[in-house]
Amino acid sequence: MEKRSSTTFVHEVEVRKGPWTMEEDLILINYIADHGEGVWNTLAKSAGLKRTGKSCRLRWLNYLRPDVRRGNITPEEQLLIMELHAKWGNRWSKIAKYLPGRTDNEIKNYWRTRIQKHVKQVNTYDGQTSSMQNNQGNMFSTQTCTGVNPMDLSHYPPCDNPMSYSGSFAPETNENPWSMEDLWSLQVLSND
DNA sequence: AATCAATTCAACCGCCTCGTG
């Protein structure tokens, strides 16, 4: 499923764009496993990836990190997103700190595609349902089904150590032909 | 079964901030 794949040349240096291949993912995972994150431009060159540092960083943070959770946003997470968005606006990275394993990109996408749409729909009934909404069009109660008030952020500390997260992992909705399990097992094998 | 429309989300772009020389 090679989409928007292209190659451009910047200062005689070949730069790949578009979706990442399994080979590129493996190179990035292996390199970070050996050398750690950071200094992304140098990392891209040293790893032999024809990608920009930014692209490598984005791929790692949004997709390849072992602790990243994708798909199946829970009602609790949805409530928290709405509450935090009401508080901070489009500060996605800040909001993401309170949702372990979730990326700012995923939260942003989720907000735009699901919540914002829903809020618009609810707002079309403005007046009739005013008692159900707060200033952000929130039509949900601030109490979650678990009885935890999402506004009490002590229940959702910023994730200093996301690896320690022990919540239930949602089934992957990974469209890639290769799964993260595949990649990480390959990474482990190659480092053997 | 075919076509069209709507939705999703990975990835890119441009701007901003911060650290360094």
Add this chain to the structure above:
DNA sequence: ACACGAGGCGGTTGAATTGAT
């Protein structure tokens, strides 16, 4: 004080997928 590069962030795009007709 200024210039430059790297990293981070939010907005946007567009191909793939899904749903409706």
